[in-house]
Amino acid sequence: MFSGFMVNAWVVATIVAVVAGVVGFFTVLRGSAFVAHAIPQAGFAGAAGASLIGVSTFAGLGAFALVSAVAIGLLGKRGRHDAMTALWLVFMLGLGALFLSWSQEYAAAVFALLFGEVLGVSTNQVLVTAVLGAVCIAALVLLYRPLLLSSVVPTVAEAHGIRSQQMEMCFLVVVAVATTMSVPVVGALLMFSLMIGAPGAARSFTAKPLVALGLSVAISLLIVWISIAASYLTDWPVGFFVGILGAVFFIGGRAWATWRRSDVGRGDEADPRSGAGQLQEVGQLA
Amino acid sequence: MTGMAAILGGIFEAGFFTSGPVRVALLVGGVVSLVSAVVGVFTVIRGQSFAGHSLGDLGTTGGSAAYLLGVNPLWGFITSAVIGALAIEMFGNRHPRERDMATGIVLGAGLGLAALFLYLGTVQHNTSGAAVSILFGSMFVISSSMIPVFVALSLAALAVVALLYRPLLLSTVSQEIAFARGVPVRAVGMVYLLALAIAVSLSCVTIGAILSTAVLIGPAAAALRLTKRPGLAIAWAAVIGVTVTWVSTLLAYDSYYWPPAGRGWPVSFFVVTLVLIVYLLADLGSRQASRRAGARAMGGNDGRAGADGRTQPAESWVLGAE
Amino acid sequence: MTDPAPPTPAGNEVLSLERVSLWLSGREILHEVSFSLHAGEVTGLIGSNGAGKTTIFRVILGLEAPSAGTMLFGGRPRPRRNRSIGYVPQHVDLDPDAPLRTRDLVGLGIDGDRLGIPLPSKHRRQLVDDMLEAVDARAFAKARIGNISGGELQRTLIAHALISKPRLLLLDEPLANLDIRSEQEIVDLLSRVAKEQQIAVLISAHEMNPLLPVMDRVVYVASGRAASGTTDQVVREDVLSALYGHHVDVLHLDGRILVVAGKDEGHHAELEKTTKAPPRGVA
Numbered sequence: 001m002f003s004g005f006m007v008n009a010w011v012v013a014t015i016v017a018v019v020a021g022v023v024g025f026f027t028v029l030r031g032s033a034f035v036a037h038a039i040p041q042a043g044f045a046g047a048a049g050a051s052l053i054g055v056s057t058f059a060g061l062g063a064f065a066l067v068s069a070v071a072i073g074l075l076g077k078r079g080r081h082d083a084m085t086a087l088w089l090v091f092m093l094g095l096g097a098l099f100l101s102w103s104q105e106y107a108a109a110v111f112a113l114l115f116g117e118v119l120g121v122s123t124n125q126v127l128v129t130a131v132l133g134a135v136c137i138a139a140l141v142l143l144y145r146p147l148l149l150s151s152v153v154p155t156v157a158e159a160h161g162i163r164s165q166q167m168e169m170c171f172l173v174v175v176a177v178a179t180t181m182s183v184p185v186v187g188a189l190l191m192f193s194l195m196i197g198a199p200g201a202a203r204s205f206t207a208k209p210l211v212a213l214g215l216s217v218a219i220s221l222l223i224v225w226i227s228i229a230a231s232y233l234t235d236w237p238v239g240f241f242v243g244i245l246g247a248v249f250f251i252g253g254r255a256w257a258t259w260r261r262s263d264v265g266r267g268d269e270a271d272p273r274s275g276a277g278q279l280q281e282v283g284q285l286a
Numbered sequence: 287m288t289g290m291a292a293i294l295g296g297i298f299e300a301g302f303f304t305s306g307p308v309r310v311a312l313l314v315g316g317v318v319s320l321v322s323a324v325v326g327v328f329t330v331i332r333g334q335s336f337a338g339h340s341l342g343d344l345g346t347t348g349g350s351a352a353y354l355l356g357v358n359p360l361w362g363f364i365t366s367a368v369i370g371a372l373a374i375e376m377f378g379n380r381h382p383r384e385r386d387m388a389t390g391i392v393l394g395a396g397l398g399l400a401a402l403f404l405y406l407g408t409v410q411h412n413t414s415g416a417a418v419s420i421l422f423g424s425m426f427v428i429s430s431s432m433i434p435v436f437v438a439l440s441l442a443a444l445a446v447v448a449l450l451y452r453p454l455l456l457s458t459v460s461q462e463i464a465f466a467r468g469v470p471v472r473a474v475g476m477v478y479l480l481a482l483a484i485a486v487s488l489s490c491v492t493i494g495a496i497l498s499t500a501v502l503i504g505p506a507a508a509a510l511r512l513t514k515r516p517g518l519a520i521a522w523a524a525v526i527g528v529t530v531t532w533v534s535t536l537l538a539y540d541s542y543y544w545p546p547a548g549r550g551w552p553v554s555f556f557v558v559t560l561v562l563i564v565y566l567l568a569d570l571g572s573r574q575a576s577r578r579a580g581a582r583a584m585g586g587n588d589g590r591a592g593a594d595g596r597t598q599p600a601e602s603w604v605l606g607a608e
Numbered sequence: 609m610t611d612p613a614p615p616t617p618a619g620n621e622v623l624s625l626e627r628v629s630l631w632l633s634g635r636e637i638l639h640e641v642s643f644s645l646h647a648g649e650v651t652g653l654i655g656s657n658g659a660g661k662t663t664i665f666r667v668i669l670g671l672e673a674p675s676a677g678t679m680l681f682g683g684r685p686r687p688r689r690n691r692s693i694g695y696v697p698q699h700v701d702l703d704p705d706a707p708l709r710t711r712d713l714v715g716l717g718i719d720g721d722r723l724g725i726p727l728p729s730k731h732r733r734q735l736v737d738d739m740l741e742a743v744d745a746r747a748f749a750k751a752r753i754g755n756i757s758g759g760e761l762q763r764t765l766i767a768h769a770l771i772s773k774p775r776l777l778l779l780d781e782p783l784a785n786l787d788i789r790s791e792q793e794i795v796d797l798l799s800r801v802a803k804e805q806q807i808a809v810l811i812s813a814h815e816m817n818p819l820l821p822v823m824d825r826v827v828y829v830a831s832g833r834a835a836s837g838t839t840d841q842v843v844r845e846d847v848l849s850a851l852y853g854h855h856v857d858v859l860h861l862d863g864r865i866l867v868v869a870g871k872d873e874g875h876h877a878e879l880e881k882t883t884k885a886p887p888r889g890v891a
Contacts, residue, residue: 029706031383033390034336083330083507084569086339087562090500094558097422097497101555102546111417115401142723149720152708152753156765159669159695159778160721189496190401193394200387203707207752210725212707237405243398250391257705383703 008121009228015133016182017194017224021217022140023178024195026171028203030151035072035172036195038089040179040188042068045092047113047183048099057113058128062180068092069176073169115239116187125184132181136174143170148209190239194220197246204253219249299540308539311425311553314436315531318488319501321440323527324447325485326506327520328478332458337374338502340389341486344370345495347396348487349420350403354410359420360432363487363495366396371479423494423554425535439484446481454478455516492531493554501527504561508568530560620647621682622775622808623668628677630667636832637663640677643827643836645776645808650799652819653812655829661812664829665778669695682775694769698780700761704754710764711736711749717768735771743767743797759790770801777801777809783818791818798822816843817864843867
């Protein structure tokens, strides 16, 4: 499992996991589940079109994902399920279906693009993935503070001079790049599962932002590694494991949080229904 | 007369009206898009488009499970849609962010399962292409023995909507008022969701699971751009939905010899494209209309401008936040 | 005009608006609004919903550019990087599960607009602790911001705004959702902050009575027009009637003030004949 072509697969998978963990952290924070779901769909059409004309699917994916990210950013629909956006995205899927229907490998190509597959990662692709991954992470590390502020309290961020629309645009572009890297491995339909499941679980375990970010990456790595290994051993699609594990971790995190909350006492969380009186009971938390 | 015949002959390729599958497609496709359009109007007004979309995507799981078990995909679609509707009813009242995340996670698990079922089914039955027909529809391969089922289910969904028309509208506009009038808001909502589940599963067969949203909200959204009155919107949506589906069927049939592959373009592609075009036209038309109306009145648009400077478009409540 | 109590001696003008007007979508939202804010003073921005209070905030924050008039910050036009204005909004939509604690949000007030990830430092932690102490927020310092009560969140946002040592603090309807005791606490806190840190504090409200004890000046807004000055200068029948465009009565009851729509047409006619010069700022 760890030799030959699989080495590349492991490297790419690891990079994808780290990026998904970081990008996912902000995706969940901003409540952009819909966008994370939508951009890969548009990418699907690009990938299909690219494979048809013999161009790298990567490039086609990236181009379409980027364009739709910018379009969504300009139209200013952050997480809103507007009729126009939904219809446009469904059209993208239909276009992808059309392109693929013209190719010889219709069924197989559809399956791979939507549900992911481990094989077929060339060294070149590893390089491209590494570079794109580095770009994504660098961007989010740089924008960490303003993006955090803008995601949680946008009006206050505006007062600091942080323009919400600019932040949204940057974020969407990063999502587009992250998606492009990940679709070939995890699949267009399941990329967002990784991007939501890992951070969704992480936030149940801690309230400290940096720790949550780190945990999100850790969980994401765990999910992807298990998925790759399991897929290799069983021949079942990677996407299956990612989807299921994403749900498992997410639900596990919620269960943990609920169990913890029923046990009010000291700890780094105040009682959720805190009023002045109850707060005194929690005592000094300094 | 021959000129006319020539044109018609060009539009309707030979054998269109005599082909069995085409007839089934026209009948079933027409009925299904009618139901979807009608139910879709309520879906859009109630701001539940995302729910409708999710039920469609979830159909992938049901359809692929049915495929694995060797059962007609329609039953799979219905099962997953109904389960999904129940889940939505249970968790639907949370904060939108939480709801979106939960939906995403469930969808992820569902699609993961679908991937597995499709893979196993392909290995077992030694056929490929199931994924394609589940995801993108199989309008031309519907067995004519299934027609009664489709028609019956469609009529059931339409009957539900007809019966619930007033209480549904009332509880959409204001839950409190409906409650005060004695409308069992929760029950009405639940029954409506089941009608939605039926409509979505039907269109999963014709247009495909991940594209079914198009016939659900496309005609409805376009109709609501053209008129504010629900009854009229339903009529418009139905006309748009059925017309788009029939024209798409025709185009798909005609495309059999079109380049590049010589095996026809997918019907669902035409459907989603035409739906988008119609919506864009309706949207454009309504903007022009409001601009003209606004220019006549003073102020430039027919929205309300408060002292805070933000203007609200008059029809935002319809397609508004969910 | 006679003032029973002269305004706080504050030579430092932090912000001044001079005949600022704003047109949006063909409607005049603000009409020649003029007022100034001084360090160490609490100014109330009073008016009902839709009168223009939030718009004035947005103009000050640079989110809307005035169509006419000038705005000066300490005598100079608005700087680009604005760390010298603190802002506390009225509503914040928070996810209860968001992984951000009170002390993290306050910390972001120091340098939230800088690039990169902050390295934990003792100095930073001390600053945050001190500020938390100042607004009495240590008890919930480690709680998720989505989990604390409205009043606690408000104090957190105030701490966030103050930690960067701004010269101007804007609060959008801070008293709107509070019970009377919390109202008192916040008002006292803000007054203390203004005096101790020599900050100009602008508080918007639709009800001025809770602010009366600490308000040094008032800017009364109605339909996009404003009248500014001390309470005695502005909250008078002639001024407010001219502002609203119809007669209003100003009733004084036990130290509190009530502004109500007038009922006497004859009285209104009499007002027309008065020749008192209106205070600065009335259109």
